[in-house]
Amino acid sequence: MLKHRGNIIFDLDGTLIDSSDGVVAAVNYSLRMMNQPAQPPEIIKAFIGYPLSQMYTHFTDIPMEELYHHFQNKAKETIVASTTVLPGVSEILRRLYDEGYHLAIASTKIRPHIEGIMEKFEWTSLFSAYAGGNEVSRVKPDPEIFRLTLQRLSATPGESIVLGDTINDILAAKAVPITVVAVASPYGGKEKVQQAKPDYFIENISELPNLLTSTILMSGKEG
Secondary structure (H helix, E strand, C coil): CCECCEEEEECCECCCEECHHHHHHHHHHHHHHCCCCCCCHHHHHCCECECHHHHHCCCCCCCHHHHHHHHHHHHHHHHHHHCEECCCHHHHHHHHHHCCEEEEEECCCCHHHHHHHHHHCCCHHHEEEEECHHHCCCCCCCCHHHHHHHHHHCCCHHHEEEEECCHHHHHHHHHCCCEEEEECCCCCCHHHHHHCCCCEEECCHHHHHHHHHHCCCCCCCEC
């Protein structure tokens, strides 16, 4: 039996994966369906990882419910199909799993997209729990999704950490409270993330295993 060294709750977009092309396609599809102008990809990508309701307010006054319907119709085709893994992520996940950490996902993505991504990259066996944005009443920066994930892990905040790339990840984790490690996002915004004062900051996920063993005291219980 592996020694259970603690729980790591990962954000998804910008932390483990890049689904930006699929998100851009779905957002612009929803805007066009409502006779609104499409947005440049770089503008949309700056909001990836944040709630869609927050993103759309920068583009249009159309009610979110109508936009969301069109977004999800297109996202069924684009999100999982276009998603790529960030460099080195699969190797780090496998290493952490093999070292005895319990891994989980807490993402604003809906659960079917999370499951599709897990299957696409053959990560399903590595993760003990998922929580998607459609399973909570309030998404990040509200802490509800992290509390739900902890519940599904049968874990406590004290034996767990969060890894994410946005201010909302940091705010939600602090509200639990749970130790939060921020990682530089491929979508930018590093300075704002650092200003939110995560407990730790790393430039690349490859730094996480050493950080866990040298700095963050994880649980030593058997599991």
